[in-house]
Amino acid sequence: MSDHHDPAPYDALLLLSFGGPEGPDDVVPFLENVTRGRGIPTERLKEVGQHYFLFGGVSPINDQNRALLDALRKDFARAGLDLPVHWGNRNWAPYLTDTLREMVTDGRRHIAVLTTSAYASYSGCRQYRENLADALATLEAEGLPLPRVDKLRHYFNHPGFVEPMIDGVLASLAELDESVRAGAHLAFTTHSIPDSAADSSGPVEDHGEGGAYVKEHLDVARVIVEAVREATGIAYPWRLVYQSRSGAPHIPWLEPDICDHLEELHAAGVPAAVMVPIGFVSDHMEVLYDLDTEAMAKAKELGLPVRRSATVGDDPRFAAAIRDLLLERAAHERGTVVERCALGALGPSHDLCPIGCCPARTERPAAAGADSPLATTD
Numbered sequence: 507m508s509d510h511h512d513p514a515p516y517d518a519l520l521l522l523s524f525g526g527p528e529g530p531d532d533v534v535p536f537l538e539n540v541t542r543g544r545g546i547p548t549e550r551l552k553e554v555g556q557h558y559f560l561f562g563g564v565s566p567i568n569d570q571n572r573a574l575l576d577a578l579r580k581d582f583a584r585a586g587l588d589l590p591v592h593w594g595n596r597n598w599a600p601y602l603t604d605t606l607r608e609m610v611t612d613g614r615r616h617i618a619v620l621t622t623s624a625y626a627s628y629s630g631c632r633q634y635r636e637n638l639a640d641a642l643a644t645l646e647a648e649g650l651p652l653p654r655v656d657k658l659r660h661y662f663n664h665p666g667f668v669e670p671m672i673d674g675v676l677a678s679l680a681e682l683d684e685s686v687r688a689g690a691h692l693a694f695t696t697h698s699i700p701d702s703a704a705d706s707s708g709p710v711e712d713h714g715e716g717g718a719y720v721k722e723h724l725d726v727a728r729v730i731v732e733a734v735r736e737a738t739g740i741a742y743p744w745r746l747v748y749q750s751r752s753g754a755p756h757i758p759w760l761e762p763d764i765c766d767h768l769e770e771l772h773a774a775g776v777p778a779a780v781m782v783p784i785g786f787v788s789d790h791m792e793v794l795y796d797l798d799t800e801a802m803a804k805a806k807e808l809g810l811p812v813r814r815s816a817t818v819g820d821d822p823r824f825a826a827a828i829r830d831l832l833l834e835r836a837a838h839e840r841g842t843v844v845e846r847c848a849l850g851a852l853g854p855s856h857d858l859c860p861i862g863c864c865p866a867r868t869e870r871p872a873a874a875g876a877d878s879p880l881a882t883t884d
């Protein structure tokens with residue numbers, strides 16, 4: 507980790523997230539926000555609405571972000587880093603535009619942005635950059651001064667993100683009955699996305715064969731498998747599988763689905779499995795419903811012992827990793843050569859998304875990338 511403690515040129519950190527409903531009345535308007543112009547079938551929307559109603563219409567994601575904000579502020583205070591931390595969302599209050607307006611009115615002019623999405627993909631990266639561009643355009647129309655916004659690099663392979671997940675896998679394995687533990691499989695899961703979105707994820711040179719999205723997940727899975735082997739002496743068999751498929755059925759999305767995978771494991775005589783949701787930063791609805799409810803029901807029906815390992819959430823190591831990413835980028839912006847922490851084979855991700863990275867279906871302005879003029883002006 508970098509031992510610099512100077513956040514300059516940054517004068518604030520913005521935690522940028524997805525947002526979620528906070529009660530039954532919020533569910534439909536939230537889903538309308540999420541799916542505006544995205545072509546999701548009505549049937550799928552009704553089904554996803556039911557997932558939220560099953561939990562009182564409350565998404566866990568907002569409280570998880572509040573907990574992460576708390577962890578960040580504590581971590582910054584402990585490290586002697588005096589930098590305000592703000593929070594804004596794409597799809598629900600506090601909305602990104604409102605937060606950014608507040609920050610600018612408070613005099614913030616050089617903002618580091620951390621998204622709650624660890625990997626490259628349109629949904630996890632460029633769409634947030636488009637949201638930033640939209641918010642900046644609104645502020646500009648209101649006659650407010652425009653801050654510079656820099657998005658911190660993807661952190662899927664940062665030790666502060668991966669190490670808590672390794673502990674989580676070891677804890678889940680320990681919970682399995684000894685009679686099945688050594689024969690268990692690890693099922694690494696992430697959000698399915700359309701094959702076309704996967705293939706075009708990340709910089710152009712990574713396009714094809716699942717793109718950076720799949721490569722990055724495979725790299726994290728390999729790091730975890732190796733760490734678990736070192737800790738237990740067992741090289742657990744594993745596979746990267748998917749969940750939370752949306753969209754029209756005739757459009758190919760990444761497969762296999764976790765539930766089909768559990769069926770296959772069971773049919774092959776595998777005695778147990780641990781689901782490892784490496785694609786998710788906290789236990790949001792996809793984890794609570796698609797894994798803990800739906801996949802667990804499938805496991806029960808099969809009689810297959812299955813555990814779901816913990817996401818990173820507000821682990822202090824994750825908060826420290828975010829501080830590290832911020833100080834690393836700050837030093838780089840000041841022209842200092844810095845060490846960039848990364849586990850696995852891929853190395854640290856880029857600071858600035860190159861042109862053509864995770865393209866949208868319909869091109870729109872995006873901030874904080876090589877294709878954004880605002881990324882390079884003060």
Ligand SMILES: CC1=C(CCC(=O)O)c2cc3nc(cc4[nH]c(cc5[nH]c(cc1n2)c(C)c5CCC(=O)O)c(CCC(=O)O)c4C)C(CCC(=O)O)=C3C
Binds near residue numbers: 550630786
């Ligand atoms: C890659 C990825 C992440 C991971 C990266 C990240 O973490 O950001 C993510 C996160 C999230 N997705 C979320 C919720 C939803 N995503 C939807 C729809 C979609 N997601 C997609 C992809 C992703 N999504 C895609 C390709 C679609 C199809 C429509 C489109 O192309 O845009 C829909 C519409 C209904 C449905 O079809 O499921 C909902 C309600 C929530 C909040 C959960 C909570 O409330 O706790 C979170 C964190």
Ligand SMILES: [Fe+2]
Binds near residue numbers: 629697
């Ligand atoms: Fe999603």
